[in-house]
Amino acid sequence: MLKRLFFCLLMLVVTLVNSYATERLAPELTQQQQLVSKSISAETLYAVNHSTLNEDGHWQRVSYYSIRINDLAAARDYGRIVIPFNHYYSEMQLDFANSYSAQGKLNALADDALQRRITGGGQDFYSDSSELVFSLPEVNPGTIIEFQFTQISKKLAFPKLYTERSTPYWFQGKVAQDSWRADYVHNYEFQFTYPQSQQIYTRYFNQHPKAEVIASLNGWNTKRWQMKDVPEMVIERRMPSGHEVRPQMMLSTLKDWSAVDAWTWAKVVDKLQPSTALQLAIASLGLNEFATDEEKVRAVYRYLQTKIRYVFAHLGRGGYDPHKPEKVIEAGYGDCKDQTVLAVAMLRALGIEAYPALVETPRNGNSDTQVVRLIFDHMVVYIPATSERSEIWLDTTGDRGLYPGMSNYMVGQNALIVDGEGGQLIDIAEESFATNKAQLNIHYYQDESGASKANLSIELSGMFEQHIRSWWKHSSEQAVALQQFVKGLYSQGLDFSVDAQVHNSESLDTPVSITADYHFSESPDNNELVRAASVMQVLGLFADFSNLPMPAERVHRYVEKYPYHLSMRVKVEDGKQTIASLIQNAQAVDATHFNLQQSAKRLEDGVLLSIDFTHPELDLTLEEYQEYHNHISKLAKQEVWLVSLRVDPEKDKIAELSKVAAEQGKNSLQAYLLTARQLIEKGEFSAAIEPARKAIELDNNSGEAWYLLATAQGFATQVEASLKSFAKAEELGYQP
Numbered sequence: 058m059l060k061r062l063f064f065c066l067l068m069l070v071v072t073l074v075n076s077y078a079t080e081r082l083a084p085e086l087t088q089q090q091q092l093v094s095k096s097i098s099a100e101t102l103y104a105v106n107h108s109t110l111n112e113d114g115h116w117q118r119v120s121y122y123s124i125r126i127n128d129l130a131a132a133r134d135y136g137r138i139v140i141p142f143n144h145y146y147s148e149m150q151l152d153f154a155n156s157y158s159a160q161g162k163l164n165a166l167a168d169d170a171l172q173r174r175i176t177g178g179g180q181d182f183y184s185d186s187s188e189l190v191f192s193l194p195e196v197n198p199g200t201i202i203e204f205q206f207t208q209i210s211k212k213l214a215f216p217k218l219y220t221e222r223s224t225p226y227w228f229q230g231k232v233a234q235d236s237w238r239a240d241y242v243h244n245y246e247f248q249f250t251y252p253q254s255q256q257i258y259t260r261y262f263n264q265h266p267k268a269e270v271i272a273s274l275n276g277w278n279t280k281r282w283q284m285k286d287v288p289e290m291v292i293e294r295r296m297p298s299g300h301e302v303r304p305q306m307m308l309s310t311l312k313d314w315s316a317v318d319a320w321t322w323a324k325v326v327d328k329l330q331p332s333t334a335l336q337l338a339i340a341s342l343g344l345n346e347f348a349t350d351e352e353k354v355r356a357v358y359r360y361l362q363t364k365i366r367y368v369f370a371h372l373g374r375g376g377y378d379p380h381k382p383e384k385v386i387e388a389g390y391g392d393c394k395d396q397t398v399l400a401v402a403m404l405r406a407l408g409i410e411a412y413p414a415l416v417e418t419p420r421n422g423n424s425d426t427q428v429v430r431l432i433f434d435h436m437v438v439y440i441p442a443t444s445e446r447s448e449i450w451l452d453t454t455g456d457r458g459l460y461p462g463m464s465n466y467m468v469g470q471n472a473l474i475v476d477g478e479g480g481q482l483i484d485i486a487e488e489s490f491a492t493n494k495a496q497l498n499i500h501y502y503q504d505e506s507g508a509s510k511a512n513l514s515i516e517l518s519g520m521f522e523q524h525i526r527s528w529w530k531h532s533s534e535q536a537v538a539l540q541q542f543v544k545g546l547y548s549q550g551l552d553f554s555v556d557a558q559v560h561n562s563e564s565l566d567t568p569v570s571i572t573a574d575y576h577f578s579e580s581p582d583n584n585e586l587v588r589a590a591s592v593m594q595v596l597g598l599f600a601d602f603s604n605l606p607m608p609a610e611r612v613h614r615y616v617e618k619y620p621y622h623l624s625m626r627v628k629v630e631d632g633k634q635t636i637a638s639l640i641q642n643a644q645a646v647d648a649t650h651f652n653l654q655q656s657a658k659r660l661e662d663g664v665l666l667s668i669d670f671t672h673p674e675l676d677l678t679l680e681e682y683q684e685y686h687n688h689i690s691k692l693a694k695q696e697v698w699l700v701s702l703r704v705d706p707e708k709d710k711i712a713e714l715s716k717v718a719a720e721q722g723k724n725s726l727q728a729y730l731l732t733a734r735q736l737i738e739k740g741e742f743s744a745a746i747e748p749a750r751k752a753i754e755l756d757n758n759s760g761e762a763w764y765l766l767a768t769a770q771g772f773a774t775q776v777e778a779s780l781k782s783f784a785k786a787e788e789l790g791y792q793p
Contacts (some may be wrong), residue, residue, distance in 0.1 A: 082121040083105060083244075084203055086157040089123055092243055096289065099124055099131035100241040102201065102459060104225050110251040114216045116209075119152075122227045123203040124240065126196060131240075133232045137192050138204060144175070145185040145376070146212050152205040154191060154496035159199030166191055166204075185376060197723045206443060214377055215320055220430040223247040224265075224305045225287040239303070242287040243712040247306065258312045258428045265304040282306055296613040297676075298423045314473060315413070318480025324378055325394075325413055326477060329402045334383035338364075339406055353407045354449060357400055358460050359565055361453035365399065366390040396453045397436045404440065414439040414450070416485070417471040426471055426482060437463060439474045450489055456530055457746065458523065460565050460611060465490050465520040469618055493519035493621035495599045497546075501588050503702075509579045509586060511615040513543065513557075515571040521599055526569045529562050534708040543573040546594050552578040586635070590666050591643065591697040592653060599623055601674075602692075608683040617675040626669070629700040630663040636665040641699035648688040650675055657698065666698050726755045726762075733765045737772070745769035760791025 083089070083103035092102055102123040109117045126132050142149040154166040171191040189778065193202050225245035228237045249268075251257060253276050261267060269279035287690035290303050299305070311317075342356040369392050379394035382402045391399065397413050404411035415433035417424060424432040452462040467485050474481040500512045517525055532538045543557045557573035580585060594604060606615075629637040639657055646653040654669045677685055721727045730750035736745035749766035752759060767782030 081153070081205060083123060083203070084120060086123070086155070086163065086203060087161070087620065089201060090157065090161075090189075092125075094125065094127065095243065095286070096127060096241040098128050098240065099126055099135065099238070100243060101225070101227055102243050104227060104242055104245045105248075106223060106246070107248045108203055108250070110219050110249070110255065112252045112254075114210075114219060116219060118208045119205065120208075121203070121205040123201055124227065124229075126198055126200045126202065128198055131238075132196050132198060133201070133239060134229055134653050135196055135202060137190060138202075140189040140206055141176070142187055142189075142208055143185050144187040146214060147208050149173075149187070149189055149206060149208045151189055151191065152207055154193060154204035155202070156193040156195055157201040157203070158195055164194045166193055170194075180326070184470050215317075215431065216428060217320075218309070218311045218317060218431065219248075220307070220428075221249065222305065222307050222430070223282070224299075224303050225284055226290060226303065230732055237292045239290040239456065240294060241289045243285065245282075245287060247282045248279065249281075249308065252276060253278050255310060258309050260307040260425060260427050262300045262307075262425070263303055264436040265306045291612040293611070293613050294604075295606075297616055297618050298670055300425050302613055307425065307428055307430065308441075309428035309430055312427070313424070314429055314482045315479040317429060317431075317473060318475050318477065321377075321413065321415060321473075321475045322477035322480075325398050325401075325475070328379060328381045328398050330403060331402075331406055332381075332383050332708060334386045335402055335406060338382075338386055339403055344407075350409060350443065350446060353409055354404065354451065354565070355460055357403045358418075358451060358453060358462065359408070360403070361396055362398055362443040362455075362462075362565055363458055364389065365396055365453070366551055367396065367454040367456070368392060393436045393454050397438050400438045400451060400453055404438070406408070410441055412439045412441075412697055413437075413475045415473040415475060416467060419470065423470060432471060433473065439472070448489055450485065456527075457563055457565060459526065459568055463490065464523060465493055465619065487620075491518045491522070493521060493619055494623075495521040495595065495621075496624045496626065497595050497598070499546075499590070499625065499627045500630065501628065503632040503635075507633070509577040511575040511577070513546070513571075513573040513575065517568055517570060519621070522568045523620070525559070525571070526562055529559050529569065535559075539571075542598070543571070545598055555576075562607050574762065586702040588627075588629045588637075588700045588702070589697050590625060590668065590700075592623075592625070592655070592668050592670055592695070593697075595623045595625050595668065596670065596692065600670075602689050605686060605689060608679070608686045614679070615675065615677040615685070617672070620671075620673045622669070622671050625666070625668040627666040627668075627698070628660070628663055629666075629702070631703055635702040635704055638701045638703055639664055640701045641696060641701070643668075643696050643698045646692070646695075647682070648685075650681070650685045650688065653692070654699070664700050666700070668698075724751075726752055726759065729755070730759075730765065731759060733762075736743065738764065742769045742772035746773065746775075758789060760786045760789035763789065764791050764793055 081349065084104040089102045094100065102125055103121060105121040107119045111117075124135060126135055133322045138154070140149065140151075150168075151171060156164045158164070170193070171189065173187065173189055176188055189206065191204075193204075196202060225242040226239035230237055248271075253273065255680075259268070266282055266284060268282050270278060272279040272282045277639055284304065287304060296302065300307075342353075342360060344353060344356055348356075365385060366389060377394075379392060379398045380388075382399040385391040385395045385399050394413075401411045401413055414437050416435045416437055417432045419432040421432065422431065426432075433446055438449075438453070440449040440451060440498050442448040449461055450463040450467070452458070452464070455462045468487045468490060472483055472485050474483065494517070496516045498514045498516070502510055502512075504510055528538075529535060539557045539559060540555065547553065555573050555577045557571065560570045560572065561567040562569055578700050599621075631637050642657065643655045645655050651673070652671045654667075656667045658665055675685070729748040732748040733745045733752065736742070736748070746766065746769045749762055749769055752762035753766065756762065763782050763786035767779045769785060770782055771779035
């Protein structure tokens with residue numbers, strides 16, 4: 058009797074798929090208040106979700122959450138609740154929301170405290186995403202807040218596909234908007250009702266329990282998943298993907314990705330056919346009949362970058378159907394699907410094999426793909442490798458990005474190459490991208506006046522080039538931001554001025570680079586200038602070690618997905634009267650999780666320092682992260698390279714001789730005397746005889762000239778001649 062009554066109620070729920078449910082899914086707050094507290098900050102008392110899949114593919118989802126606030130930080134974080142949804146495909150209603158004080162006062166949500174708004178703005182002004190936003194009254198420590206909402210499908214993007222992803226946590230953005238919280242959960246339940254004729258595939262992660270069938274009757278199944286006392290999940294930077302660390306269940310009506318390939322291909326195949334507009338666009342590329350594949354692909358990329366503006370424009374179409382290429386050409390803009398289809402059509406017309414590719418960007422995650430879910434949030438062009446070149450991933454949606462436009466952050470992401478023949482689900486390979494590299498070249502020198510200066514050039518590739526290019530384009534105060542960036546090479550205590558430039562920011566073929574000229578406020582009369590170089594200079598500009606999490610606070614594995622190489626080449630040039638001399642070395646470091654190579658060598662005109670820091674892809678346990686953190690921390694305490702610009706005695710003598718020659722003439726008596734004296738001091742006695750004789754020829758009565766000749770002759774073992782010359786110097790009354 059009870060089972061029959063249950064199924065009568067169940068069938069009532071099924072028939073109400075297209076109407077809103079208002080029955081609460083959890084006990085009253087007076088009962089929930091009795092739960093013993095398990096967290097000092099906040100705790101989810103009940104997380105309950107009931108979903109129903111109808112026979113026609115439409116669905117309804119009712120969700121309930123109650124959270125007890127235990128401190129001020131949680132009160133601030135839970136001051137505003139945001140529930141996102143897609144208004145093109147579904148309708149959303151807040152069934153109720155209340156706060157319940159520690160004193161037992163129930164406060165309902167005020168009518169004017171709820172907003173329904175379309176998100177987006179900027180490039181996303183055509184977004185179909187909306188959100189319910191509300192704030193509850195009297196959210197203080199001791200308060201319990203609750204809210205229940207119902208979402209109902211109104212259009213189906215992919216009728217064959219229904220998916221759910223369920224976890225115990227309610228993810229609440231922190232008030233500083235720098236992270237999320239996923240608090241302790243006392244009671245979690247997910248319930249799913251669906252037709253028995255529908256095959257359902259499930260995946261479980263991190264101790265999420267498997268389902269129990271609680272009812273199976275009259276062509277319908279109902280399954281339930283429950284958990285109790287789920288610990289808080291800490292959200293950290295550089296942690297593993299969510300499905301790797303949190304309890305989670307995924308269900309889907311499909312496990313074969315070929316269905317997604319067929320669904321997507323049906324939306325694009327009829328748009329790849331030749332047309333007059335397409336032929337005119339190709340003719341405008343200016344390619345000759347002998348153009349290579351590379352030249353053709355670059356020309357198409359240039360056309361999209363200069364002729365077709367990117368906008369996130371799927372208004373009224375649900376985000377899955379691209380426009381025809383001729384429409385995109387006529388409009389002069391399009392979203393990622395529009396641009397991809399146009400590019401593929403142009404490339405195919407040029408004889409280049411090319412396909413659309415659905416990709417999951419890092420912003421959307423890096424999902425498990427054992428069951429099918431519409432995880433993709435971007436579309437790009439995939440061009441297979443040939444015997445003459447490697448594969449190419451072409452993304453035309455950037456703002457004048459460096460060819461081929463694909464972000465290096467896409468390495469390792471999920472991609473489905475769409476071909477209408479089942480497709481190919483892959484992880485995007487690192488080999489298809491430029492190396493992540495930044496090299497600083499610094500040249501220290503003194504100008505004609507003796508002023509201390511330096512030239513800096515920064516060469517970039519991979520994610521560093523992409524970051525600087527984007528930063529430069531979107532910085533609101535470019536000049537000031539650039540000044541601050543290049544000043545970061547030196548400590549604040551150093552007095553200098555600098556003039557910097559960014560190059561190639563609009564070029565599609567040449568990487569962005571940076572140059573800067575430094576003028577140091579050092580006295581030219583300073584007898585010894587010291588130049589320093591350290592790996593921390595390049596790390597400070599391009600690495601992120603200043604915000605490295607403390608090992609004692611780390612909870613999850615530490616993941617760094619993107620390998621990179623940073624280097625410095627520092628030349629300290631000799632001055633007019635100084636020579637660059639190495640006075641302190643810096644050592645190489647071969648740590649377990651990175652490598653630092655350092656060396657120095659003497660050039661003809663100065664000293665060259667080389668610093669190379671190589672950082673691989675990392676996935677570290679907590680113990681490994683402790684070791685890694687220790688080694689990184691020690692870098693700042695390492696000895697730095699020190700190069701001294703000391704006065705060079707030889708250069709001093711040359712300068713003295715030049716001065717005399719300028720004042721007296723290079724063939725003057727004083728010039729010959731000085732030359733002879735300097736050669737004797739250097740031990741070049743035979744060479745000193747000639748200028749001494751020439752001095753005597755100019756003035757036979759110069760006692761100094763006869764003395765210098767005698768000295769040179771004596772050390773040159775011309776003893777008899779030396780004695781005669783000494784006698785002549787003495788006769789002339791010369792006293793050395």
